[in-house]
Amino acid sequence: MFSDNNRISTRQVFRLFVFDFIGMSTLVLPGVLAQMTGCDGLFAILLGGGMSSIYLWYLARAMKEMDGDLTGYMKKSLPVWLYFFLYVLLIVHCIIEAGYGAYVFADVMKKSLVGEEAYTLILVLILLVTAYAIRSGIESRARVYEVLFWLLFVPLLIMFVIAANDVNFTYMGPFFVHSVSSVADGGFEVFCYLTPLFLVLFFPAYTKRKSRQQMIAAVFAALWFAVLVLLVMYVILLGNFGDRALGTMQYPAVILMSNIHLRGGFVKRLDAFMIAIWFFTLFALVGVFLFYAEKILYQLFPGRENEKVSEKQKGGMDWKKWGTLGGVLVLTFLVAEWFYHGNLTEWYIAYMRWLGVPFLVFFPMLILVVGKAKRKRTVVNGIVLVLCFAGTMQLTGCGATELEDRCFPMMAAVDKDNTQILFSYGFPELSQKDNTDLAEAKVSAAMGTGANFPEALHKYEEQLSKAADCNHMKVLVVGQKLAEDEAHFTELLSYLREKELYPRNTYVCFTDTADDLYAIEKNLPQDLGSYIEAYLQNHETEKQIRLLNLGILLDEQLNQRQVLQFPYLTMQNQAIVWESNYVIDHGEPAGRIIIE
Template identity: 40%
Template sequence: MFSNNQKISLRQTFRLFVFDFLGISTLVLPTWLAGTTGVYGFVSILLGGVFGLLYLAYLGWAMNRMQTDLFTHLSGAPAWTQKLLYGYLSASCILTSGFLAAVFTRLVRRNLIREESYALVLILLLAVAGYAVTGGIESRARVYEVLFWFILIPLFLMLLFSLKGVDPEYFRPQAAPGLMNFAKGGYMVFLCFTTLFFILLFPQYVKPESSGKRLVSCVCYAFLCTEGILLILYAVLLGTFGEGALAKMEFPAVTLMSTVQMTGGFLKRLDAIMMGIWFFTLFALLNLNLFYGAKMLEKCTEIPGNKRYAGIVLVLAFLLAMLFEYTDGMTEFFYRFFWYAGAPLYILIPAFAVFMRRKKKSE
């Protein structure tokens, strides 16, 4: 029924990227933006969108130069460059996996099983994620392809129902934030879209006729689609809670889903059903980071053994997620790392990769 060639279609790629973008951005961005630019958060979302599109155009340029995926391209680069890049990217993916696993576990415990052991939820979550990672990108893409409308239709319905609680008073402009705050807000939005970087690794997973410009425009649609959802979600959250309250909430989108009252009231614990949105979107992003963390580690050590590396990455992600939960300042450290090093390096690495290969060729 299905081919098993580790290649995915453009439709699957689109849906995969929408899932990757939606999870963390809808969870943390509204709170960050409300605290930085408040009512003007829309401007930051649009600005972040511009940054993202520029970044995507730049990645398209890099892909065009490389004419292949990053792994194949770098195979001709000096060994130290490969070790350095793969080592860093692997560490970054593992750190992000730890953070995402911690957020995921916190979310499940907070909204579904409050008194359950953190370690137990984390282990089961990582065990399922590990199974999905070893299944390869094709099996994950198939699952997300099927789930796509099952996730998005309820999300749109809930946003529609929650319009009833939107108060126009909360959109009344307050004192405008400074230019720096707008720039900060835009950069925050961009941080949530740095997953775009992984498009450089995608040409090997799509059919040859679908790579290049078609792949970039497919990811561009996914990006614009997520931007649109973010704008609508931010408007609903701002109109429902107000910027002051929104800036202090942990996961406002989840809180919104638990307070929306549906006409007829025939569905009880709808919030638990709606948790599915973040369950699958966060899971997609977690899987992506675990998958590439293992791949990069394998490339870095140059010893083959996909499953062995998946195991190592899972154990490290588990330990990091425990640190995120039980160590003060770990989340702050992660944000700072991503703000000052993670995102800038995601910008520099494609140019560096193109440059290193050119240098090697000229030598």
């Protein structure tokens, strides 16, 4: 039997803070650090961890002086006008943090899974589920995290191992090229994203008095666990993308998940499965700041929190509770909408640097100077009853278009004919998948042509009777004439990077002309895209070459550090032959070489 006494163990404290730290730091920070400090971002992460450790020591000393939790000390020890003013500042900070977290959460969902849904609808659903979740006790939240901890971080470890195989050591460097001030600036940025440490001041109300030191030790362990995960993530991201490409990415961890290519096809949307880690952690972060914003706002108004008779016993409803919760939800919604429509991530970074962090640093010192430490417990109400339900609800990979209104290209081919760009998709016959009638499943369109790639793509997709869903794309085939046209080839890669049309783990190969490949499709046992994928994988060892994907090609166009070789396919006697490779030398096409 579980007790219901608003008390949690130090192990549960550790896992609560791990979830609060991991989400935003691993999702957003790598791209920011790569832009600021490149490979020296590794030192910035360690510096940020050190700064956070000092801050935790400072909070522990403040907690010892308070001899209790933050809100109880403030209300009992400070003048009414001062605690009212500081409460308002705390509420504003919590709403900004919750709003930014909700913005990132909804934005990741929209870009990764449900791109056709309206951002506002996604945001509203997230906030409504969060509102429902924070009505339960902290014990429920802690128990859920105990269950989720290994279920989420063991798969993450496995993905790290898989992604480590693709680390390119050419990208690991140079080091010590940025100034000390730049690294210090990056370290401060890491510290900004680890400021949920401040919430430890609320935890004396939830832990036994004699276990306070163990609680601080648990938070310290959670901090360095998160720093270690961030370090490993940053090394893998650098090795996969390079610092230049990494610096252009908004959510590189999500892109990394989509870059992993598992053989056999038993997991079709691995990225959708793996970003559940960030769904849970971002949901936890939004929930915890909403909870404290509502809790503090509730305590600003006199009355019912001190009543001994519960609302259930009275048979009524705590309208003040629902009113304060509704108020913080509306404000959080407005902040998240403001971040999204104004693209104000830079504003959030500036706020944390110049207002948020100084406030969190000097705030404990201020209240200790003004008041005396006296112990007072506060009543805690609800947090995160249904994290499992919420995370599972978000794991949907389909947008607004119904399945029967979609077609699923397995291959894309782009080429050039004189001055025109040519484009087409290769589709599977659905009878191969589910025994449906071929006439019903048929998707056909003439080759799309245009003065540039976007125009050719648009003209082709206009002819389709169904919306193209490219999440299962196997191969991108590029004609040699297009590759040798530097302007159009650069335009193609830039457009694919910006629009994220195709999965990054899509194989890339080159050919004389895609028409020759399409000519044999009717004689194949499967669609052309799946056939080429299997053909490349079966001959990879024989050709002594590692198959490269679209993500690597896009990154190298920016990094310009490697010589890459992609399969060059030709036709002989109505069969596909791989006898040469096409070379991309430091981001520039360099022609064919014969495989010896």
